[in-house]
Amino acid sequence: MVWGLALWLALVGNLPLWQRIQGLGGSLGYRVALIAGLGALLTCAIAALLWLFAWPRVFRPVASLLLVVAGANSYFMWRYGVVMDPTMLASTLHTDVREVRDLMSWSLLGALLLVAGLPLWALWRQPRFLHGGWRRVGHNAAGLLAAVALLVFTALMSYQGLASLMRNHKDLRYMANPLNSVYAATWVAAERLPRQAKPLLPVGEDARLGASYDHQARPPLLLLVIGETARAQNFGLNGYARDTTPALARWRAGGDLVNFSQVRSCGTNTLVSVPCLFSPLSRAQGGDQPADRENLLDVLQRAGLAVLWIDNQAGCKGVCNRVPHVYTNEQPVPALCPGGECLDAAMLDGLDARLEALDPARRARGVVLVMHQMGSHGPAYAARSPDGAKPFLPECRSNALPECSQQELVNAYDNSIAYTDRFLDQALQWLSARAAQGRNDTGLVYVSDHGESLGENGLYLHGVPYALAPDQQTHVPMVAWFSSGLRQRAGLSLDCLRARSAEPLSHDNVFHTVLGLMDVRTRVREPALDALAPCSSAG
Incomplete structure (x- = not known):
């Protein structure tokens, strides 16, 4: 035998x-x-x-x-x-x-x-x-x-x-x-x-809020959206033949949104990329390995800010364990959660009430809100967009992807990107309204965790070992939007950011960029890895 x-x-x-x-x-x-x-x-x-x-x-x-x-x-x-x-x-x-x-x-x-x-x-x-x-x-x-x-x-x-x-x-x-x-x-x-069995090493024990919080008129509110399985080459803002991001294109035309076109992920699956994205370590330093220390959210909370993680995916992979967090499937919105699986718009439902439930003293200083998308998670791409928001038809509705024609497969995937565009548009409208009402100085940073293969070279989905991974699985989209109030308090120049938007970036930059944008002072922040620092008078 x-x-x-x-x-x-x-x-x-x-x-x-x-x-x-x-x-x-x-x-x-x-x-x-x-x-x-x-x-x-x-x-x-x-x-x-x-x-x-x-x-x-x-x-x-x-x-x-x-x-x-x-x-x-x-x-x-x-x-x-x-x-x-x-x-x-x-x-x-x-x-x-x-x-x-x-x-x-x-x-x-x-x-x-x-x-x-x-x-x-x-x-x-x-x-x-x-x-x-x-x-x-x-x-x-x-x-x-x-x-x-x-x-x-x-x-x-x-x-x-x-x-x-x-x-x-x-x-x-x-x-x-x-x-x-x-x-x-x-x-x-x-x-x-x-x-995973060992206690985490503390990070940023010296974290404190900078001078921008002294006598501030409005607290800052940053929305950090972690995309899922979005690849840069199918993003309309990056020159894709199809206009999969019409709403974001309008925000960019308005002058407040910047598209970063050359961003690399830390891994090719969520379990690696999400913890790495929030890690103080770069990929070369071991940020792609199982976390042995605290992360960005711990530092922000230690500095005195309110932090909230809203998840519409299969969990935060340990990143949000020590901060307030909620899951959309725990209280599903019937109109947005057909069959128990929620569309990303469910994360925006009742959002003001969620913020009001946070610690008042922390909320008065500032808020970092993280939303973890379902995004373009495969192979059921067709389930990632509602029937009324599918500009590209016919689409593949099978989870056995090779059984679909290449065009149907791309249509289903592009529909999921178009729905992400719609979701980000709704989030930006919410942030813009809060800024206009004088409630917060608001901003949004969106970046995907990894990309996806759609049949190129016989590959589908993602998760190829990083050293062998094709460009489609590691080249990810990233955009940022800042209200005038947040730009002023951070000393940001949009003209400078747009001029530098094609420079290489990666998940390594996120930890340091968010700390710089939220003016959190700590020795673990490396200004050289802050993507906004070259365009900020605040340094």
Whole structure:
């Protein structure tokens, strides 16, 4: 059973990998040699893994899990070009019921039956292990040694061709199924979980409000919108052929909105990008790793400001744990939450009342409000915009994206971007009204957490390892709008910002930019990473 399962998993469980190698080109003999060598390596490696679990009451559950995991991995590699690395597994573990529902399809069931059905039937028809003890230890040890010896022999025989293959096509190492999941699970258990168990290091213990708060006429109110899965190339403001952002274009024409066209994300999935976006560490410093210290919201709250996080997604990934936070699905608005899943406009419902519920003393100093969008979260792009707000038709309404035509897929995605434009327009109208009423000096910063692939090079969705990620998954949109009152208190020059709007920025800049804009003084703020500092007389 060990060797039979190992051979099945290596061959049938890795059909996407063999298909990928077939597409690399070269002679037929060269490709057959690569598949034979890599197939033998995977068979031996999987057999060695199975021999470790060849114990009574252990083998069949573990083997069954590997089969199901292999089937699921095969489906997502086939359908979306998604591979399983440590960050993808960690993100999967944080997936909520709504996201799982969006991924369910008959084709997923078919892939599971193809890869796991027959071997599961055979596995559970076999008689259970009846002996253990030293006899089982010796049997397993012999099997393990044989598997390792064959693995070493095969590696030596195939080294030259496979080493060149892996060097030139690094993505293939993430397609070795189900060993990719075993490696990812080991990494998560060894690296991410211990970090999460440790208390967070304090950040900005010296944080205080600057001179702009002395005798202020109106408290500042900054709305920070964290977009979801919006890619810059489909944003009309960035020169996209379609006008997906007509409302933002009007705000820009009015002179108060600036579009930053060259912004890079910290990661390719929400679990990495959102904590990194609020981290005091840059990506190079480890901001893309599991958080081991407090974040921007902690510093703002420590300085005495009111902070509120409103979430319309699958949670804040730990960022909002120590500040007031609410979730739209806890009190759904019937008109905006069909089927229990809310449109982003639900975050604007009753917003004045939410602000009034914050601590009065903090609110009198200033407010930072964060909204975490559902945005363009896939694969159910059509669900991200209401029926009355779909300018691009016909659209893909299936979550099995390759089954749709490319134009229908792009239409559905562009409709979600157009709805984000509509949502931001409503938010800007609300902020503008509060400024006009003399209640706050208001501003908005919008930036997406990561981008998305829409079939380019056979890739869909997101989550490709960062070093291999295409531009569509890391180039994200970002805009900023400031009322005249906020510009005055921050000493901002819009002409300067517009002139510098095409300069490279990234999520690394957000922490320091927000602190500078809100005039929070602390040693952890680095002026060199404040995107607004070059255009601010306040420094």
